[in-house]
Amino acid sequence: MKSVRLGNVWVPPVTALVLGAMVASFLVAGLVANFVPSLAALLRYLPVTATDVLQGQVWRLFTYALLHDLSSPFHLIFNGLTIFFFGRDLEQRWGTGRALVFLFVSVLLGGAFVVVAGALGIGSGAALGASAYALALWVAWGLTFRDRRFLMYFAIPMKGIHAVYMALFFWLLDAVSLGAVSAAAHLGGIVTAFLLVNGVWRPNAWKLAWASLLERLGLKKKPKLFVVPGPGNGPGGKWVN
Numbered sequence: 001m002k003s004v005r006l007g008n009v010w011v012p013p014v015t016a017l018v019l020g021a022m023v024a025s026f027l028v029a030g031l032v033a034n035f036v037p038s039l040a041a042l043l044r045y046l047p048v049t050a051t052d053v054l055q056g057q058v059w060r061l062f063t064y065a066l067l068h069d070l071s072s073p074f075h076l077i078f079n080g081l082t083i084f085f086f087g088r089d090l091e092q093r094w095g096t097g098r099a100l101v102f103l104f105v106s107v108l109l110g111g112a113f114v115v116v117a118g119a120l121g122i123g124s125g126a127a128l129g130a131s132a133y134a135l136a137l138w139v140a141w142g143l144t145f146r147d148r149r150f151l152m153y154f155a156i157p158m159k160g161i162h163a164v165y166m167a168l169f170f171w172l173l174d175a176v177s178l179g180a181v182s183a184a185a186h187l188g189g190i191v192t193a194f195l196l197v198n199g200v201w202r203p204n205a206w207k208l209a210w211a212s213l214l215e216r217l218g219l220k221k222k223p224k225l226f227v228v229p230g231p232g233n234g235p236g237g238k239w240v241n
Contacts (some may be wrong), residue, residue, distance in 0.1 A: 012087070075131075110188035
């Protein structure tokens with residue numbers, strides 16, 4: 001897979017592929033819905049719903065990410081800009097392989113959370129769009145570049161970690177609102193970011209957190225420092241270990 005050049009900006013292959021697929025699927029879906037009514041019914045088989053997935057239509061766990069709200073191009077534009085700005089840095093850092101894994105897991109977990117929420121009776125029905133992936137990239141970028149300063153929405157200066165807090169705040173608003181936004185899919189994206197960035201790809205972070213918890217519970221003693229004789233290179237001929 002090769003990067004794509006947009007003017008003076010190079011877009012890594014996975015990011016370029018996702019953006020291209022989003023735009024292409026939006027155009028195709030729009031043309032079908034408006035000019036080929038005989039095929040428009042097929043679009044109903046793309047969004048993810050708990051009922052349909054539990055009845056065996058498991059492809060919906062992935063296809064929902066391709067179809068955006070045809071009545072509002074801003075759904076596509078917002079997700080596309082988020083993926084463009086955060087996805088490039090992360091893919092350049094991770095490489096193509098990890099970027100593909102992140103895409104797969106975030107879309108899958110986003111869909112799975114929609115199914116679980118629907119099965120529990122707390123979901124908002126069908127979900128569509130790449131919001132789970134976009135929000136996963138947003139949070140992953142903030143966790144990866146915690147101290148990097150940037151302008152959110154080209155206007156609000158903040159650090160990467162503050163972007164994580166903003167994403168969590170937006171999710172909370174989605175969760176308590178009565179709108180059509182799928183908070184369950186967004187939560188799946190957020191969980192993906194924390195699992196992969198702070199977990200699977202940083203196993204030592206989990207080990208340190210577990211060790212710290214055991215120490216707090218008094219189940220493990222803190223390691224002690226010892227002064228041992230050295231070859232005379234350290235202060236006073238000794239090293240602290």
